[in-house]
Amino acid sequence: MGLEPSCLLTLRDEWVELLRTDAARDVARSSFLLEEFLLRERARGLELRFSAGPRRALLHGHCHQKAMVGTAPTVAALAWAGYEVSEVDSGCCGMAGSFGFEKEHYDISVTLGGRRLAPAVAGRGGGYGGGRARHLVPPADRASRPGQARAASRPALARFPRHLRAIDFLLEESIMPLSRQTLESLYQTMVRIRRFDERTVELFNSGQVMGTAHSYVGQEAVAAGACAHLTKDDSVISNHRGPRPLHRQGARLDLMMAELMGREDGYCRGLGGSMHIAALDLNMLGANGIVAAGVPIGAGAALANKLRKADRVVISFFGDGGANQGVVHETMNLAAVWKLPFIFVCENNKYAL
Ligand SMILES: Cc1ncc(C[n+]2csc(CCOP(=O)(O)OP(=O)(O)O)c2C)c(N)n1
Numbered sequence: 466m467g468l469e470p471s472c473l474l475t476l477r478d479e480w481v482e483l484l485r486t487d488a489a490r491d492v493a494r495s496s497f498l499l500e501e502f503l504l505r506e507r508a509r510g511l512e513l514r515f516s517a518g519p520r521r522a523l524l525h526g527h528c529h530q531k532a533m534v535g536t537a538p539t540v541a542a543l544a545w546a547g548y549e550v551s552e553v554d555s556g557c558c559g560m561a562g563s564f565g566f567e568k569e570h571y572d573i574s575v576t577l578g579g580r581r582l583a584p585a586v587a588g589r590g591g592g593y594g595g596g597r598a599r600h601l602v603p604p605a606d607r608a609s610r611p612g613q614a615r616a617a618s619r620p621a622l623a624r625f626p627r628h629l630r631a632i633d634f635l636l637e638e639s640i641m642p643l644s645r646q647t648l649e650s651l652y653q654t655m656v657r658i659r660r661f662d663e664r665t666v667e668l669f670n671s672g673q674v675m676g677t678a679h680s681y682v683g684q685e686a687v688a689a690g691a692c693a694h695l696t697k698d699d700s701v702i703s704n705h706r707g708p709r710p711l712h713r714q715g716a717r718l719d720l721m722m723a724e725l726m727g728r729e730d731g732y733c734r735g736l737g738g739s740m741h742i743a744a745l746d747l748n749m750l751g752a753n754g755i756v757a758a759g760v761p762i763g764a765g766a767a768l769a770n771k772l773r774k775a776d777r778v779v780i781s782f783f784g785d786g787g788a789n790q791g792v793v794h795e796t797m798n799l800a801a802v803w804k805l806p807f808i809f810v811c812e813n814n815k816y817a818l
């Protein structure tokens with residue numbers, strides 16, 4: 466049973482074609498999308514009770530599913546769960562899979578998404594899944610409405626029309642209920658992280674960055690978004706891709722780069738480097754070369770905050786590989802039992818090398 470139509474349906478399609486064996490056909494016959502599986506079990510007598518009352522859902526079907534199965538099982542399963550479903554006649558969202566992540570496809574993605582899907586979502590107004598999304602809005606924006614600040618503020622990114630287009634799109638389509646200032650600030654942090662990384666690679670290749678330096682390319686939004694919620698009294702602690710949260714904490718780029726270059730004027734007098742950079746005055750408690758080791762250390766800081774009755778949180782960044790470390794699970798257990806003001810941020814980049 467699977468959630469991701471492309472992955473799951475491969476077992477029914479290419480897999481069978483490729484192997485042409487009875488075993489492959491057996492696997493194909495036993496592979497179900499979640500909705501198909503639930504409906505099959507319902508036909509066999511499964512009863513499920515859903516807690517909330519009637520709700521509405523806008524459904525944009527997955528292309529691969531639309532081609533091979535159709536959206537009928539999804540509509541039926543949502544209806545079973547109490548949703549009044551309207552299906553968007555959306556065609557392609559323009560952002561599928563890795564295609565949507567690649568910068569050379571950016572304009573195509575925006576154009577395609579803007580043709581049918583984005584207008585359909587924007588045209589339906591609020592009430593569709595906004596409840597959870599509100600928790601993702603930084604405090605400064607919680608009272609404002611999408612697009613409100615747009616007219617009032619002069620774009621800080623006016624020199625970068627391409628970047629502005631991305632922000633305009635987010636504002637116009639109300640995809641994220643954030644103000645222009647916040648979106649620009651997040652974007653600037655992401656670009657800053659990217660540029661810092663690119664420069665780090667250059668300096669590493671020319672032998673000026675000491676030890677090693679792990680790229681954060683593609684993950685910039687994680688540090689930028691997560692740290693946007695912090696006050697200056699909150700703390701961060703991270704892993705071997707460590708320095709990035711520092712960008713959001715207001716660190717000085719020259720001191721950061723000096724640290725990576727092993728220089729005396731770096732944040733840790735050049736002794737920490739990329740993997741062990743810390744800046745206690747900015748409440749950056751340190752990167753850590755031992756995978757996931759920052760998690761229990763961060764929880765210790767959160768426990769100290771709690772005992773001192775300080776209104777502060779600690780964020781710990783770790784990877785999907787680090788998530789397998791026992792300390793992560795032990796820390797989650799203790800953090801829950803002690804109700805620690807502690808945020809676990811797992812950056813799942815789908816590799817752990
Ligand atoms: C305890 C420990 N085991 C192994 C390593 C070697 N190592 C360095 S990075 C890494 C992969 C970590 O993967 P993940 O946590 O997903 O982070 P990512 O590199 O993907 O950001 C490993 C195994 C280490 N640093 N620490």
Ligand SMILES: [Mg+2]
Binds near residue numbers: 784785814815817818
């Ligand atoms: Mg990983």
